[in-house]
Amino acid sequence: MVNKEQLKEAAKQEEKTLSQIERQQLELESWQPKTKLGKLVKEGKIQDIDYIIVNGYKILEAEIVDYLLPELKVEFIRLALSKGKFRKPKLVKMVQRKTAEGNKPSWIALAVVGDENGHIGIGLGKGDDVPKAMQKAVRDAKLNIIAILRGCGSWECACGQPHSIPYKIMGKKGSVRIHLLPAPVGVGLVASDEAKKVFRLAGIKDIWVQSFGQTRRRINFIGAIYDALKKLSLVRVHPAYLHLSGLKVGKI
Numbered sequence: 001m002v003n004k005e006q007l008k009e010a011a012k013q014e015e016k017t018l019s020q021i022e023r024q025q026l027e028l029e030s031w032q033p034k035t036k037l038g039k040l041v042k043e044g045k046i047q048d049i050d051y052i053i054v055n056g057y058k059i060l061e062a063e064i065v066d067y068l069l070p071e072l073k074v075e076f077i078r079l080a081l082s083k084g085k086f087r088k089p090k091l092v093k094m095v096q097r098k099t100a101e102g103n104k105p106s107w108i109a110l111a112v113v114g115d116e117n118g119h120i121g122i123g124l125g126k127g128d129d130v131p132k133a134m135q136k137a138v139r140d141a142k143l144n145i146i147a148i149l150r151g152c153g154s155w156e157c158a159c160g161q162p163h164s165i166p167y168k169i170m171g172k173k174g175s176v177r178i179h180l181l182p183a184p185v186g187v188g189l190v191a192s193d194e195a196k197k198v199f200r201l202a203g204i205k206d207i208w209v210q211s212f213g214q215t216r217r218r219i220n221f222i223g224a225i226y227d228a229l230k231k232l233s234l235v236r237v238h239p240a241y242l243h244l245s246g247l248k249v250g251k252i
């Protein structure tokens with residue numbers, strides 16, 4: 001079983017790992033690319049993340065994303081309720097793992113990365129310790145980066161600026177279903193605090209979110225939002241229409 005001391009220690013590690021993650025993103029000179037795509041990026045032959053995403057090239061090195069999106073920000077979705085007198089980890093959640101010797105604690109973390117300008121990724125990390133779970137979540141989020149489609153699909157607004165999404169879209173994960181709806185300028189992010197993190201990092205300023213099912217299961221809830229944003233970007237729009245309607249894929 002996990003006791004108070006272990007939880008306090010986990011809370012400490014959580015903070016330490018957060019600052020480690022920030023530092024690592026800036027230490028790219030020593031990066032030795034292992035994939036062809038990585039080499040092309042480091043040599044400066046590919047300078048645009050949208051080129052990689054639009055062509056469907058698989059990103060296998062997180063550094064590719066760090067390199068092309070130096071302004072990338074990382075956030076963690078709160079998976080655990082942290083009530084009580086002493087400090088408990090807020091960003092990671094403990095899960096008991098059954099082993100021959102009894103129950104062993106392990107940790108899960110859900111990371112969101114984004115450049116606040118049309119790119120977003122989410123990743124789930126599991127590990128025997130807090131740093132491992134957090135690092136893996138960030139790495140996975142970077143490998144899952146997508147370019148999202150922004151626009152103004154609101155009837156009341158029709159400003160033609162990419163401050164929202166161009167049309168209503170549905171997403172699902174597990175038992176959770178969500179609808180994302182375009183909202184007029186000034187409405188803001190009408191969503192829960194954790195969902196707001198995703199939209200902020202994606203660069204969406206106005207949106208309505210409707211959710212159904214067990215939305216307290218945050219991994220599924222955030223996963224459903226990511227699913228919807230991904231579907232949004234998979235809809236092929238004719239370039240001429242993109243231009244006319246003020247829709248934007250990826251960065252602006």
Ligand SMILES: [Zn+2]
Pocket residue numbers: 152153154157158159160161163184185
């Ligand atoms: Zn508008």
